[in-house]
Amino acid sequence: MSGLNIEWALNELDKFVEQTAMRNASSSGAGWVSISNKDLTAASDAEVAKQAQVVEKIFERVLPHWRDDITGKMANNRWAKHREAAIRAREELVRAEEIRKNLGDNAPEISAANLHPWIWSGARSLWQSGHFAQAVRDAATKLNAETQNKVGRRDVSETDLFKQSFSLDGAKPGKARLRRLTPEDSDTYRSVQRGAMAFAEGVFAGIRNPLSHEADQEMSEQVALEHLAALSVLARWVDESTVEHAGEPS
Numbered sequence: 001m002s003g004l005n006i007e008w009a010l011n012e013l014d015k016f017v018e019q020t021a022m023r024n025a026s027s028s029g030a031g032w033v034s035i036s037n038k039d040l041t042a043a044s045d046a047e048v049a050k051q052a053q054v055v056e057k058i059f060e061r062v063l064p065h066w067r068d069d070i071t072g073k074m075a076n077n078r079w080a081k082h083r084e085a086a087i088r089a090r091e092e093l094v095r096a097e098e099i100r101k102n103l104g105d106n107a108p109e110i111s112a113a114n115l116h117p118w119i120w121s122g123a124r125s126l127w128q129s130g131h132f133a134q135a136v137r138d139a140a141t142k143l144n145a146e147t148q149n150k151v152g153r154r155d156v157s158e159t160d161l162f163k164q165s166f167s168l169d170g171a172k173p174g175k176a177r178l179r180r181l182t183p184e185d186s187d188t189y190r191s192v193q194r195g196a197m198a199f200a201e202g203v204f205a206g207i208r209n210p211l212s213h214e215a216d217q218e219m220s221e222q223v224a225l226e227h228l229a230a231l232s233v234l235a236r237w238v239d240e241s242t243v244e245h246a247g248e249p250s
Contacts, residue, residue: 006093009058013090016055019043020083041079052082055089060128061113062089112225115232116239118146123228132224133217139231140208147238151176158208162200162234166193171244178241196237203234 021042041048059066066085077083092099112127113120122142123135144157151165153176165178168190180192207227211217219227 004061009062010090010093012051012054012058013086013093016048016051016086017083017090019048019051020077020079020086022077041077045078048079052079055082055086059085059089062092064128065130110225110229112228115228116235118142118235118239119228119232127224131218132221133211133219136207136219136224136227136231137211139228140204140211143231143235143238146235150238150241151178151243159201159204162204163197165238166196166200168193171246173246175246177244178238179244180237180241182242183244196234199237200234203230207231 019042023040023042043051063069063085066088067081070081070084070088112123119139119142122139126132126135126138144161147161147165148154148157151161153161153174155174156164164175166180167177169177171177178196180196181189183189207230
């Protein structure tokens with residue numbers, strides 16, 4: 001749950017669980033609103049709806065498939081599914097470390113939200129709706145656009161854009177270069193430039209292009225996350241590079 005404020009999330013979940021506790025109408029108090037002729041929630045339906053807007057965002061991070069996985073409901077309680085999700089999400093947060101230790105490999109986790117901002121901003125909307133292949137495609141499109149912006153070019157894109165941008169050749173008018181290190185006559189400098197070119201070609205040939213040619217395909221969340229991680233590496237290299245324009249020493 002990298003990046004998530006656990007204490008804040010627990011407080012918000014606890015508030016929702018308390019608000020949605022059911023009471024019999026015969027013991028209702030001032031301000032309680034009836035959902036049916038018999039039962040009430042501890043808070044008004046309007047207040048519960050406000051809090052639901054917040055906890056749904058927590059569910060998306062902690063229980064991303066909660067709408068499909070939680071099927072039980074009560075006819076007289078519109079918030080029953082949300083309440084169960086809140087209880088489950090709270091337990092997941094409180095006992096996450098214990099569960100990892102006792103169920104096996106306590107390996108580090110990678111969060112899509114902590115990938116390079118270009119990649120996650122491109123993928124986020126479709127990712128959260130479960131369209132993982134399209135999310136990867138959009139992330140690659142965003143990376144291409146941001147790289148074009150950085151070098152000030154619209155005449156080339158994707159593999160050719162990165163090949164020219166990371167070229168060891170000096171910059172030419174209208175053809176700026178990206179330099180991961182200060183240009184110098186060293187094997188290390190040449191290696192990182194060639195590595196960036198080769199990696200970019202692999203990313204677009206092996207990830208972006210197949211997705212473009214097979215529009216109806218889908219992929220698992222894990223595979224999509226690995227693809228985003230590869231795109232994130234390239235995005236970070238581009239973002240951290242300096243731009244060399246024609247006339248500047250190389």
